[in-house]
Amino acid sequence: MSNQPDLLILKMQEGSEMAFSRVYERYNEALRGIIFAVVKDDAVAEEVLQDVFMKIWNNSSSYDVKQGRFFTWALNISRNAAIDHLRSKAHKNNLKNLSRDYFVNIPEDATDEMEVQTDSLGIMKWVNKLKPTCIKIIDLIFFKGFTFKDGAAELNIPEGTLKTRHRKCVNELRNVMGE
Template sequence: MNAQPDLLIARLQEGSEVAFNRIYERYHKALHGVIFAIVKNEDVAQEILQDVFIKIWKNANSYDKSSGRFFTWTLNIARNASIDYLRSKNHKNSLKNLSTDNFVDVIVSNENLDDQTDGMFIKQWVEKLEPMCVKIIDIIFFKGFTFKDGAKELDMPSGTLKTRHRRCLNNLREMMIN
């Protein structure tokens, strides 16, 4: 592990499995952390991490030192693979089977909320909203759908969904503040 990073990368680009193993040892924990932070599932994070290192191995020659640090290059591969997973149909289909009951650790913008607001109780507030707001917040906020995909799911135009989402969040904030 004491090899100079540039030499290690050059050896990786020449196809050295020893260099690849050393790079894995150096970066796997950091890349796993980034992946897990995005997908929030250990099994999926491990799977993506394997895919990321396969991409690093196969695409090592596409790394160009003049474009940035090697770690940043690997980090972008991990981030993009994680986001691709979240956008995949398999992931979105699995989310359809989840309900807001599965989410207790929710981060909410505290612009208008007391810092002491506990994320575990947000679900209780959301359930007090009109049914359409519950659906919209569930799909966009809890399940992470894009507005485009959420609009398809709810069978409404994307602009309408954005407007209703904003209104629903404002109603939620008002309820929580008052």
């Protein structure tokens, strides 16, 4: 494993716009896929992605290579920004103006969208190696943007239990990805 990405991140943290541009080129598609998986709208995903990269640039000094991978740090910023957008007043007001057709339930066996989104990130091959319980938890919390409270209600388990299982599943995913 090369330290080149770490050097690139270090240069960005030092204020190099060229390094930031390379970071954008390297990560924008994957981060956009994560955002889209939550917001389900191309234009909104693009808007949130721009906000995410502004946060990455403005907060790059808060990233510490000793705490984990840069991609994981950026991915969490992306996911949180997408969820924040869904919780925003502007988004809720926008939903009020949509027709009833927008809210048609997707059949439970329609997993293609998740598979396409995660395949484009190269994550699905690892997620599919997990236990079915972990796949469901990662889908709910990570890809669908559920809060732990909402996820616990969906799975009909206590919130604390979901948090513990989620942590174990994420660790299991890390192990699978590291193989």
